[in-house]
Amino acid sequence: MRILAIDTALERCAACIMADDSPEPLAEETMDLARGHAEALLPLVERVIARVEGGFESLDRVAVTVGPGSYTGLRVGLSAARAVGLACGIPVVGVTTLSALLAPLLAAEDDFLGQGYLLAAAIDARHGHVYFQALSQDGGIAVPPTLLPLHDAVRLLGHGPAALAGSAAPALAAAATALGNHAVVPEGHVAPDVAWVASLGLVADPAQALARPLYLRGPDAQPQDHARLARR
Secondary structure, eight states, X not given: OEEEEEEOSSSEEEEEEXXXXXXXXXXXXXXXXXXXXXXXXXXXXXXXXXXXXXXXXXXXXXXXXXXXXXXXXXXXXXXXXXHHHHHHTOOEEEEOHHHHHHHHHHHOTTTTGGGTOEEEEEEEEETTEEEEEEEOTTSSEEEEEEEEEHHHHHHHHOSSOEEEESTTHHHHHHXXXXXXXXEEOOTTOSSOOXXXXXXXXXXXXXXXXXXXXXXXXXXXXXXXXXGSOOOO
């Protein structure tokens, strides 16, 4: 099976193609950018597709990050993934951003789970809040995806060792360490890797992993009703 993975949920625009018989992507490109995903994504996908034999016709599936993340970024990625899926007649699966962050920690079982670590992903949601998910020492879900204040996330880490990933992981680790707890942020685990989006997409069930946005809170921009003129 060959899959195209797309990630525009946060401050990256990335795509890769991976096959289930290869541990490494067949083609991959990542750009760090805070905005401009709509303009950057399609040319990036075309460059990635051009590097593999067979192009779009060789694809069996599309995976896309569904959030939590930027509203604009999520819409861009989901729209592109659905367009490719429709044009190619192949299924599109959704992968949460938090799952993509947790996957490499889970894969390093000997380093973390085997040593009794709690695994957690935390994304900066601004205003002192984080998008948070945690896995217990047996790999089960300890805390499902949620939005909560940073200090509550620290409390949920408990007193045991924790391995953290995501843009809010350094702040979370610092707060936990200040309380005398052991928390580490492995190098290279602050942003999701699109190759892990592809890997998770390869094993996802299209009937369950739907390509729908995961919004854990409403948009920051709200309509200013008080500034509207009354209709006559």
